[in-house]
Amino acid sequence: MKRKFADLHLQPNLCDVEHTRRMVKKAAALGYSLIAVPLPYNVNEDYIRRLRDFCHEATVDFASRLDLKPKTPDELTSMLRKFRRKFEIIAVICDSKNVARQAAKDRRVDLLNFPSADFRKRFFDRAESELASSSLAALEIDAKPLITLKGPDKVRLLSALRAETIMAKAYRVPLVISSGAANEMLMRKPLEMAAFASLFDLDKSSAIEAVSKNPLGIVKRNREKLDSKFVAPGIRVIRSGKDC
Numbered sequence: 001m002k003r004k005f006a007d008l009h010l011q012p013n014l015c016d017v018e019h020t021r022r023m024v025k026k027a028a029a030l031g032y033s034l035i036a037v038p039l040p041y042n043v044n045e046d047y048i049r050r051l052r053d054f055c056h057e058a059t060v061d062f063a064s065r066l067d068l069k070p071k072t073p074d075e076l077t078s079m080l081r082k083f084r085r086k087f088e089i090i091a092v093i094c095d096s097k098n099v100a101r102q103a104a105k106d107r108r109v110d111l112l113n114f115p116s117a118d119f120r121k122r123f124f125d126r127a128e129s130e131l132a133s134s135s136l137a138a139l140e141i142d143a144k145p146l147i148t149l150k151g152p153d154k155v156r157l158l159s160a161l162r163a164e165t166i167m168a169k170a171y172r173v174p175l176v177i178s179s180g181a182a183n184e185m186l187m188r189k190p191l192e193m194a195a196f197a198s199l200f201d202l203d204k205s206s207a208i209e210a211v212s213k214n215p216l217g218i219v220k221r222n223r224e225k226l227d228s229k230f231v232a233p234g235i236r237v238i239r240s241g242k243d244c
Helices: 017-030 045-057 073-086 097-105 126-133 144-148 151-170 190-200 204-209 213-226
Strands: 034-038 061-068 089-093 111-113 138-142 175-178 230-232
Touching (some): 073 097, 089 097, 089 213, 097 111, 097 126, 144 151, 175 213
Parallel strands (some): 034 061, 089 111, 138 175
């Protein structure tokens, strides 16, 4: 069976319809079967329908994503309660240790994203890994800074990523490699994305799973949960009525 690939963090300018369409078409041309685009929490259904139409034209699947940027753990909990069932993917942008810890242990969170290239603001340590290992959260690594950063900043980021991926593997926390691309120039083929992982010593098999099995698994799991027939993991309504 042919392997399928996903980019869960494509960031087109949603105000520019043609720009968005071009990035969707390029994702399909590069070999992706599924893409996810972060959307505003108050996005209207017409816009989502338009995005799905673009993806249908390009023969690529589309998943809705919300990036949460809470300032406190309580704010994160409130956001999850409000938005979890409205989006197929929930990512938390972890800008503080308290938020990162809360996100790691909450089973409603799909992706932990640490946007800073400063190792002092990347909080994926042993405690974070242990919490994430008991939930469903995956560590998301964006390829964009690996392309754009130069010199000492890039060296320090690679050092931080090396430590984070070692910790993630030790605690069996899934890894997801996404593009984080905001324009076509930063988009890469799936295997090229996986190859970036060699820069921080991730083995080939794990790197390929990070652009295929792991991101696709997140979307599949959440679509099952969002289905009206879902009751609990492994339990679905097949038929309802007086004779059931």
